[in-house]
Amino acid sequence: ETGVTQSPTHLIKTRGQQVTLRCSSQSGHNTVSWYQQALGQGPQFIFQYYREEENGRGNFPPRFSGLQFPNYSSELNVNALELDDSALYLCASSYSANTEAFFGQGTRLTVV
Amino acid sequence: AQSVSQHNHHVILSEAASLELGCNYSYGGTVNLFWYVQYPGQHLQLLLKYFSGDPLVKGIKGFEAEFIKSKFSFNLRKPSVQWSDTAEYFCAVIPPRGGYNKLIFGAGTRLAVHP
Numbered sequence: 664e665t666g667v668t669q670s671p672t673h674l675i676k677t678r679g680q681q682v683t684l685r686c687s688s689q690s691g692h693n694t695v696s697w698y699q700q701a702l703g704q705g706p707q708f709i710f711q712y713y714r715e716e717e718n719g720r721g722n723f724p725p726r727f728s729g730l731q732f733p734n735y736s737s738e739l740n741v742n743a744l745e746l747d748d749s750a751l752y753l754c755a756s757s758y759s760a761n762t763e764a765f766f767g768q769g770t771r772l773t774v775v
Numbered sequence: 776a777q778s779v780s781q782h783n784h785h786v787i788l789s790e791a792a793s794l795e796l797g798c799n800y801s802y803g804g805t806v807n808l809f810w811y812v813q814y815p816g817q818h819l820q821l822l823l824k825y826f827s828g829d830p831l832v833k834g835i836k837g838f839e840a841e842f843i844k845s846k847f848s849f850n851l852r853k854p855s856v857q858w859s860d861t862a863e864y865f866c867a868v869i870p871p872r873g874g875y876n877k878l879i880f881g882a883g884t885r886l887a888v889h890p
Contacts, residue, residue, distance in 0.1 A: 667818075696876055705779075705865050705880030706819075719877055753819065757876050764876050766811075766819040 666690060667756050667767035675773045676744050684739040684770045688756030694718070695737040696764060697729060698753040706753055712737055713759075741772075749774045779868050781881035788856050788888050796851040796884050798866030807869040808849040809878065810840055814862045822864075825849065836860070861888045 666689035676682050688695050694713045698706035708721035712731035726742040735756070741748055751771050755764035782797040800806060810822040823834025830842040840851045849866060866881040 694876060696878075698878075698880075703882070705867075705882050706878070708877045708879070711876060721877070755819075755876075755878075762876065763821060763824065764878065765821075768818045 667754060667765050669752075669754050669767040669770050671770060672768065673771045673773075675775060678744055678746060678774055680744050681740065681742045682744060682772060684741075684752050684754075684772070686737045686739070686754030686756075686767060688735045688737065688754075689765050692756035692758055692765070693735050694757045694759055695731055695735065696755045696757070697737070697739045698755065699723070700751040700753055700769070701747075702750070709739070744774045746774050748772065779866055779879050779881040781864075781866055781884050783884045784882065786884055786886045788886070790858055790888055790890055791855050792888075794851070794853040794856050794860070794886070796864055796866075796886075798849045798851065798881060799847050800849070800866075800868045800879075801847065802868060802870045804871035806871055808840075808842060809867040809869075810834065810838070810849075810851050811865045811867060811880075812862045813865065813883075819865070822851070856886075856888050858888050858890050860886060862886060 668687045670685045696711040697709040700706040709723050710720040711718045715731045728740045731737045751769040753769045754767045757764045780799045808825040811819045823832045825832045825842045832840050863883045863885045865883045867878040
């Protein structure tokens with residue numbers, strides 16, 4: 664166990680809807696990164712939060728947004744869901760922005 | 776485009792066979808290198824990492840990797856695999872001047888070990 668927990672584990676949404684995924688980071692970790700892992704591919708970096716501020720973003724549209732809370736837990740929000748958003752969404756926490764990341768088990772999102 | 780390439784998408788081995796999984800990256804400058812493993816139904820786990828120093832890195836469960844800067848490679852090896860090594864293996868890089876823990880992953884290699 665990494666101490667990084669994600670909820671829910673599985674989710675089915677309809678195209679056009681909005682979704683919120685949640686992540687609790689490992690104790691003592693102030694940095695949370697989110698990744699999207701499509702079927703048959705490696706994880707792709709969405710964005711990172713460090714001490715409640717966005718600290719870097721990958722090549723994802725603005726309808727992917729996030730938050731980090733004072734306890735360093737985090738949310739990933741996706742608006743106007745598209746079929747291609749179906750993927751495993753991974754959260755990773757780390758002690759700082761440049762140290763080893765520990766991954767949660769992910770949320771499997773299916774958009775129909 | 777700058778990327779991380781894993782040459783083998785699927786590898787099938789018998790127990791006790793030797794393993795080498797290839798990983799090449801296309802970033803110049805100083806990079807941090809990682810191998811992660813994902814066992815069926817489990818989260819991504821770090822096998823080993825290279826930041827600096829000895830280019831031969833020892834990881835958990837008998838795995839090792841060698842950083843060859845001139846070849847932009849970081850291949851994963853294990854002398855004798857076990858059935859329990861069946862998993863998907865991902866090479867990942869933090870590119871230079873990343874400024875944050877942005878891991879760039881390869882597409883993964885799915886390893887199946889038969890008894």
